[in-house]
Amino acid sequence: MLRNLTAGLLLLLALVLQVSLLNRLLGSFAPDVVLLTVVALAATRGPAAGAVIGFCGGLAYDMLPPANHTLGQYALVMCALGYLAGRAGERAPLVIVAVCAVIAPGLVEGIGALLGSPGLTWPVIRTVWLRSAVCNLVAAPAVFWVVNALSRQRRRGGGNELVTSWRRGTA
Amino acid sequence: MRDTRRARLALGLLVAAALILITVDHRSAALPVIGPIRSAAASFFGKVENVSAGITGPITGFVGMVKAAPGAERAVADLRKENARLRGELSAQRVDQGRMGKLDKMLGLAGLGRYRVVPAQVVARRSVPGFEDAVEIDAGTVDGVRQDMSVLTGEGLVGRVVQAGPDTSTVALLTDPALSAGARLEGSNEIGVVSGLGEEGGGENLVRFRLLDSSAPLAVGRRIVSFGSQQSKPYVPGVPIGIIERVESVPGELIKTAYARPFTDFSAIDVVGVIVQAPKRDPRDSVLPPVPRPAPTPMRARGRDQRQNEWWLGSPRVEAGPGDRRDARERGDARRRADEPRDQTGEPATEGRETGGEARVRPGRAAGGAEMPGRAAPAARPAEERPGRRPVAHAAAPAPETRGAAARGASGRAAAGNAATGHATGHAAAGHAGAGRIAPDSRAVAARPDAPPAHRPRERDGGN
Numbered sequence: 001m002l003r004n005l006t007a008g009l010l011l012l013l014a015l016v017l018q019v020s021l022l023n024r025l026l027g028s029f030a031p032d033v034v035l036l037t038v039v040a041l042a043a044t045r046g047p048a049a050g051a052v053i054g055f056c057g058g059l060a061y062d063m064l065p066p067a068n069h070t071l072g073q074y075a076l077v078m079c080a081l082g083y084l085a086g087r088a089g090e091r092a093p094l095v096i097v098a099v100c101a102v103i104a105p106g107l108v109e110g111i112g113a114l115l116g117s118p119g120l121t122w123p124v125i126r127t128v129w130l131r132s133a134v135c136n137l138v139a140a141p142a143v144f145w146v147v148n149a150l151s152r153q154r155r156r157g158g159g160n161e162l163v164t165s166w167r168r169g170t171a
Numbered sequence: 172m173r174d175t176r177r178a179r180l181a182l183g184l185l186v187a188a189a190l191i192l193i194t195v196d197h198r199s200a201a202l203p204v205i206g207p208i209r210s211a212a213a214s215f216f217g218k219v220e221n222v223s224a225g226i227t228g229p230i231t232g233f234v235g236m237v238k239a240a241p242g243a244e245r246a247v248a249d250l251r252k253e254n255a256r257l258r259g260e261l262s263a264q265r266v267d268q269g270r271m272g273k274l275d276k277m278l279g280l281a282g283l284g285r286y287r288v289v290p291a292q293v294v295a296r297r298s299v300p301g302f303e304d305a306v307e308i309d310a311g312t313v314d315g316v317r318q319d320m321s322v323l324t325g326e327g328l329v330g331r332v333v334q335a336g337p338d339t340s341t342v343a344l345l346t347d348p349a350l351s352a353g354a355r356l357e358g359s360n361e362i363g364v365v366s367g368l369g370e371e372g373g374g375e376n377l378v379r380f381r382l383l384d385s386s387a388p389l390a391v392g393r394r395i396v397s398f399g400s401q402q403s404k405p406y407v408p409g410v411p412i413g414i415i416e417r418v419e420s421v422p423g424e425l426i427k428t429a430y431a432r433p434f435t436d437f438s439a440i441d442v443v444g445v446i447v448q449a450p451k452r453d454p455r456d457s458v459l460p461p462v463p464r465p466a467p468t469p470m471r472a473r474g475r476d477q478r479q480n481e482w483w484l485g486s487p488r489v490e491a492g493p494g495d496r497r498d499a500r501e502r503g504d505a506r507r508r509a510d511e512p513r514d515q516t517g518e519p520a521t522e523g524r525e526t527g528g529e530a531r532v533r534p535g536r537a538a539g540g541a542e543m544p545g546r547a548a549p550a551a552r553p554a555e556e557r558p559g560r561r562p563v564a565h566a567a568a569p570a571p572e573t574r575g576a577a578a579r580g581a582s583g584r585a586a587a588g589n590a591a592t593g594h595a596t597g598h599a600a601a602g603h604a605g606a607g608r609i610a611p612d613s614r615a616v617a618a619r620p621d622a623p624p625a626h627r628p629r630e631r632d633g634g635n
Contacts, residue, residue: 020294020296024295027298028370065307066295066296066307066341068304068333069302069303108299112302118348119302119369123371127370128370
């Protein structure tokens with residue numbers, strides 16, 4: 001329960017931070033913090049929870065006020081990526097976060113192009129994809145670290161493990 | 172015991188001497204005996220005192236410091252706190268000042284075109300390049316903002332409202348590839364379509380301008396204003412859009428395509444205005460900034476006017492095809508002169524004064540805007556003096572105290588709104604209540620001075 005609350009709060013924080021700070025400061029070079037948060041959360045929580053988190057986070061991102069695109073685009077992309085990250089997250093969480101950070105902009109642009117958004121030609125997609133991927137990759141470790149720290153702390157505090165870590169180490 | 176007598180004698184003598192001294196000093200201050208004694212004593216003892224003070228001074232100082240230590244620590248903490256507060260205030264004031272300048276400019280522009288505006292501030296932004304470009308502003312339906320209204324800054328057109336919530340609304344920017352607006356070349360009747368480029372513009376926020384008539388001359392350096400939509404929704408006429416930077420001419424093409432640099436700096440939008448009521452008459456080219464003089468020394472122009480500066484940097488070839496442009500300008504002037512009599516003999520002056528008086532009778536409402544219409548009516552007439560267009564813009568800006576209040580957040584914005592609406596619409600419309608409601612035909616609202624508003628938006632909408 002507490003975990004879900006934490007995830008929700010983290011998502012909310014990422015959403016607000018994204019539109020009110022990052023986008024205004026960095027313009028088109030802003031990393032997609034919402035996506036990174038979703039993927040990092042999914043990587044620590046598993047496939048089913050990852051898909052749910054991705055869908056909810058994407059839907060919230062679609063509805064976040066300055067929005068002028070078709071509802072559901074981000075929900076679809078983030079749902080799929082959340083599932084993927086949840087599947088592969090146990091083995092190499094940081095790697096899967098980085099992979100998602102790279103492929104997500106392309107997916108979003110591709111769906112936009114399929115839906116017929118004006119101005120989305122192949123050269124545009126290529127340049128934007130490359131730039132967004134690089135920006136996301138730069139921001140990925142930091143976001144991953146923050147999400148990981150917060151969610152792990154919560155799990156330990158309210159979780160079902162009765163043995164504390166230092167005792168586990170000695171046993 | 173044995174010296175009792177001697178002691179008594181000595182005592183008696185000394186007392187007598189002291190009495191004599193007292194008597195002498197008291198009775199005759201002018202005697203020349205006492206003065207030298209005194210001065211000698213003073214110099215001697217003074218020296219001794221000085222020396223001893225030099226020795227004991229640090230000690231007393233140290234003791235005093237130790238004694239005052241707790242208080243001093245508190246004082247230091249207080250001073251630090253105060254310093255931080257003052258520093259914060261100073262930077263906030265600097266930000267406010269920047270905002271004030273922007274608001275001032277925006278109101279000046281609105282006054283030139285006689286647009287009635289609601290000022291707002293950008294609170295969030297979302298830009299997926301090549302995909303969408305939108306900002307959220309902190310004015311909504313409560314403030315009279317509705318869907319499909321034009322939004323401008325002090326430089327020019329920004330975009331239009333695509334969705335209006337109660338307190339905030341979403342504005343799609345002109346650079347959004349999904350947005351198109353009718354546009355007209357300055358000083359002519361050639362119309363075309365401006366549409367956003369998104370990432371296609373190479374990240375420079377350029378817009379594409381397609382001229383519908385391919386035979387019309389289209390030169391670098393010409394400027395574009397909005398053409399205006401039917402019933403001014405979503406775009407009002409006359410708002411400056413940009414300056415043509417590159418012309419792409421393909422022989423045999425039906426339409427001409429050019430790329431224009433918008434006047435608005437889309438990477439740093441802060442204070443904007445939503446046009447809640449269009450002007451009665453198309454302001455034509457009067458809202459455009461004055462043409463930068465094609466002087467041979469662009470370096471000097473740099474410090475003077477930032478906008479001119481931007482122009483210069485933006486298009487160094489601004490003087491291309493000057494003859495053509497000058498002709499067009501003169502034609503525009505002639506037309507404007509022909510328009511003027513209509514403008515001046517019409518309602519403005521008298522009615523503006525009337526509404527001003529009326530506003531003073533009812534002082535209960537919106538103190539900020541109360542005496543504005545009367546003052547603004549003669550001032551905000553852009554076509555009145557052709558050469559002095561900028562001065563008119565400044566006259567149309569609100570009074571200094573209003574301006575000061577304007578930049579100070581939400582409550583300030585309400586006052587600014589009054590000032591803006593009062594100024595922006597110079598004449599007739601200035602006094603009418605409930606103009607925040609956007610009737611399909613804005614003239615219908617303007618014709619009824621005392622129409623009671625069905626639902627009254629927040630005070631910042633009421634012009635009176």
